[in-house]
Amino acid sequence: MEMENEIMQGRDIVMVGLQPWDVPIGSNCKNIAMELSRYNRVLYVNRALDRISSIRDKNDPITIARMKSIRREVDDINEVHPNLFVLNPRTIVSSANWVPTDMLFDYFNYRNNKSIAKEIQQAMKRLQFVDPILINDSDFFRAFYMDELLPGFAATVYYIRDNLVSQPYFQKHGVRLEPKLMAKSTMVAANSAYLANYAKQHNPNSIDIGQGCEFDHFIVKRAPEKPFGMQGINGPLIGYVGALMSARLDINIIKTIAQANTQWQVILVGPEDESFRQSELHNMPNVHFLGPQPAHTLADYIYHFDVCMNPQALNDMTIGNYPRKVDEYLAMGKPVVATKTAAMEMFAPYTYLCENANEYVQAIGNILRMPVDLPVIEARKKFALSHTWPASVGKMCQQLKQILEQQNKRTWPTIGLATIES
Structure with missing residues (x-):
């Protein structure tokens, strides 16, 4: 069935977030990546291993997979689907959330961002990515500085699907960092009206793109x-x-x-x-x-x-x-x-x-x-x-198109559109 929504095509897209590709449960970010990979090349960055997890969860399949990549026993980039590449960063980052002061946390967090950015930069170079778009699925810690450390992004999209800062782990530093990350993003895409209204307090270019579901x-x-x-x-x-x-x-x-x-x-x-x-x-x-x-x-x-x-x-x-x-x-x-x-x-x-x-x-x-x-x-x-991933992703793409045209940063034809069929 042909849909009215349209999606960007012919682009290189980097996706970062909280949920790795090999997480055993469903993930919005994975669904979005799959949809975008129908018309674009997507680099999906798995969550980097942190020091505590590398010790505490050493027998976990996800930890084992990360360590194999770090030890160069396997390639760090895998094409899991046509046009969809998954990166296992070859780095172990600091477990910094316990740090009590903002200044000290920011120091360690910047170092973490820098080490992850280096891995992403190398992967983009290998894949010959050009003028990429960054989509960040709620990682306001480890991806907070990505726009600065990797300044070649054509646009940055922050995706919010949960009110994470209401939870103790994320609240400690997230109540300060998430609004800042929203504010400096090109746009914010939310999966509900409530979260879109929250995001609009920090970025007027915020939109409710709804939610796709898999009904098979x-x-x-x-x-x-x-x-x-x-x-x-x-x-x-x-x-x-x-x-x-x-x-x-x-x-x-x-x-x-x-x-x-x-x-x-x-x-x-x-x-x-x-x-x-x-x-x-x-x-x-x-x-x-x-x-x-x-x-x-x-x-x-x-x-x-x-x-x-x-x-x-x-x-x-x-x-x-x-x-x-x-x-x-x-x-x-x-x-x-x-x-x-x-x-x-x-x-x-x-x-x-x-x-x-x-x-x-x-x-x-x-x-x-x-x-x-x-x-x-x-x-x-x-x-x-009617709540499909093509429809949801299409709304995000159309909003990005309008923003970039209004900002005169680039015309939409250089990003490209494809009519969605699902």
Whole structure:
């Protein structure tokens, strides 16, 4: 299907960020890199190994891979996909976040930036990159000085997908550095309206580019059988699929739902953190923990849910999060109850947004009493399936085009556009 959005083409792009290519979970940055590599050459820079991790996590597969590169046992650049190159920096950086004073931290951080920049410079030279564009996925520490140390970038894009500075590790120095990095970037791309509004306080060229989702596993053409752990469970099924983390999910909401009607069966699919493992939910007969399941089977669970839920906890970390999970539910046409947040506002016509646990109970009861409405189901699917990576990346490219034209730094034809097909 042809999309209206367009994407830059024929460019050299360097991507830095917090998540390495070989991280075992999904990553927005990786999805963006894949999309851009359809029309451009992309150098994806893996997170450099730090001294503490090199010792503490020496048996971790990621650490082993970095050390092999550092010892020159393997090439530091690998083409993992046509036009997509992954760099394992041959350097070990200082673990500097513990440094108490700004001046001392900046000293060590600059040294870290410099050693990483040297590796990137060598990689760009090998690949013969020309006039590249830098995209930084939320690394306001190790990539803070990249525009200064590698001054040949045609433009710099800061990408924000989480309110990281609300977390203790990033808060210590991030509350000072992230706004500065935003301010000196050509533009800021955010994956939610909340984060875009935050970014606009520091850079007027900030935009909500939304979020792409991968729906391959969530397009169900035939009814699957009830999967593992669900066969003997009868009654209305209220389900959640994903990591069960108390920092992101409100245990009390789930507990209230289970207590409201013992005929309702609460199905939780995913790994638990310690708070969930120790919670009262495990003592409730109508709450079922089915554990983590393979990604390709998750749609089978969702298919049999009568109601899908996203009982998000409200805090500084979650309030601006793009609800990727809700897209997956809606792509299957499911009714969804979710916590009302700024990022959920765009989903309001297609979901039931709740401000507290009692509203969850009321919404679930209303949904279960409603007859099946096929046009509503199709509307949910259509809305969710419009959230693609080509559309999201296309918005970012169009914004960059407009900014550069307004600044008269270069005309867009030198960057190039390609009509997206997906």
